[in-house]
Amino acid sequence: MNLLSRLPALATLSLLPLQVSVAADTEPVPGLVEFRNFLAEYRIERKIPSLSVAVVHDGEIVWSGGFGWQDHDGEEPTTADTSYLVASISKTFTGATLMRMAEDGIISLDDEFTTWSGWKERCSRLVTSSSIFGGATLENGIVIPELKCDRPITIGQVLTHRVNGVPGKQFVYNPVVFGRLDQYIAEKTSRSLREWMIDYVIGPASLDGVAAGWRDPRKGHVLTALAPPFRHTGDADGIEPSPLPNPELNASSGIIASVKALADYSIALDEGRILSPAVKERMWTPPTDADGKPAPYAYGWRVQQWNGHRLVWHGGWWPDAYAGLLLKAPEAGWTLIALGNTDGIIWGGNTLTEARVEESPLALAFLEGFVERQSDPANPPGAD
Numbered sequence: 001m002n003l004l005s006r007l008p009a010l011a012t013l014s015l016l017p018l019q020v021s022v023a024a025d026t027e028p029v030p031g032l033v034e035f036r037n038f039l040a041e042y043r044i045e046r047k048i049p050s051l052s053v054a055v056v057h058d059g060e061i062v063w064s065g066g067f068g069w070q071d072h073d074g075e076e077p078t079t080a081d082t083s084y085l086v087a088s089i090s091k092t093f094t095g096a097t098l099m100r101m102a103e104d105g106i107i108s109l110d111d112e113f114t115t116w117s118g119w120k121e122r123c124s125r126l127v128t129s130s131s132i133f134g135g136a137t138l139e140n141g142i143v144i145p146e147l148k149c150d151r152p153i154t155i156g157q158v159l160t161h162r163v164n165g166v167p168g169k170q171f172v173y174n175p176v177v178f179g180r181l182d183q184y185i186a187e188k189t190s191r192s193l194r195e196w197m198i199d200y201v202i203g204p205a206s207l208d209g210v211a212a213g214w215r216d217p218r219k220g221h222v223l224t225a226l227a228p229p230f231r232h233t234g235d236a237d238g239i240e241p242s243p244l245p246n247p248e249l250n251a252s253s254g255i256i257a258s259v260k261a262l263a264d265y266s267i268a269l270d271e272g273r274i275l276s277p278a279v280k281e282r283m284w285t286p287p288t289d290a291d292g293k294p295a296p297y298a299y300g301w302r303v304q305q306w307n308g309h310r311l312v313w314h315g316g317w318w319p320d321a322y323a324g325l326l327l328k329a330p331e332a333g334w335t336l337i338a339l340g341n342t343d344g345i346i347w348g349g350n351t352l353t354e355a356r357v358e359e360s361p362l363a364l365a366f367l368e369g370f371v372e373r374q375s376d377p378a379n380p381p382g383a384d
Contacts, residue, residue: 031369084257096201096275301314310331
């Protein structure tokens with residue numbers, strides 16, 4: 001029997017639980033045993049063959065690990081070093097890179113992105129295509145205003161997803177336009193976004209476990225740790241192998257990383273090794289909407305309030321392949337990173353016009369189990 005004929009059975013095998021126990025008396029932080037038990041069940045329920053997770057508190061990785069298997073045969077256990085295409089989590093890298101470029105005067109956030117020579121053709125193609133990002137009315141009644149190809153749009157407006165309709169007026173998530181920032185940067189600076197990203201983010205943070213796309217010349221070890229993608233099916237097995245999505249780096253996607261590497265990235269952001277505190281705060285400060293309220297998206301990051309806590313985060317989604325979540329509660333000092341090799345992490349509240357990360361069962365378990373629990377005076381750390 002060849003490998004291809006065995007794949008459905010192997011897919012089923014890959015969903016069997018892999019338990020990595022933590023004794024309650026050695027629990028690094030209260031709630032970790034409970035959270036890990038949740039993750040083991042969550043992986044099975046969401047049909048994720050390989051799930052990696054890291055939890056960071058006050059600059060330290062308090063736990064990281066994996067559930068399941070990172071290969072087709074169900075023989076190589078998933079670890080915190082297993083790598084994935086992180087999809088739109090890549091936008092946070094782009095946001096940080098362009099904020100640094102602006103700080104150094106290489107670009108300005110007020111520069112007109114629409115002076116890029118490929119804009120008119122790209123915009124016209126998007127508007128006349130069936131893509132919702134050119135303009136559409138969604139099934140839930142939300143209107144995505146049409147792109148206006150003759151109106152100037154700034155880099156800052158692209159970074160904050162305020163390009164549809166009247167530029168700068170409202171947030172509508174538009175990964176297609178955002179993704180073309182790399183071509184603008186290459187044309188205006190004669191250097192690729194990858195080069196700038198390595199100079200300003202990956203290099204200063206010493207992110208050895210992050211590849212800026214599959215062509216990153218010194219990151220072959222990241223690719224060899226890649227968990228292959230699976231998609232959900234309606235049959236008894238529940239999943240089957242799926243094609244690898246586009247691994248090229250653009251401004252919207254292409255970063256390939258492990259949860260351990262993204263935890264290091266998060267810590268480097270907190271420690272000021274990528275951005276100064278002032279520039280980081282600007283990156284996480286959204287524009288104000290017409291109603292006077294902060295928009296749900298800043299410069300490459302979704303932003304929101306939850307139970308008195310500021311949250312900055314980004315989801316990642318390659319349909320039928322990969323999904324992930326990078327969620328930070330900066331003032332509370334907590335960060336969650338989760339990556340999987342199906343799109344099972346995605347949830348309904350990950351919308352084009354709002355930020356509601358608490359509608360993710362995974363995010364909510366983390367927020368209630370760590371962010372809220374550890375900040376509750378009636379239940380301080382170590383009270384268990």
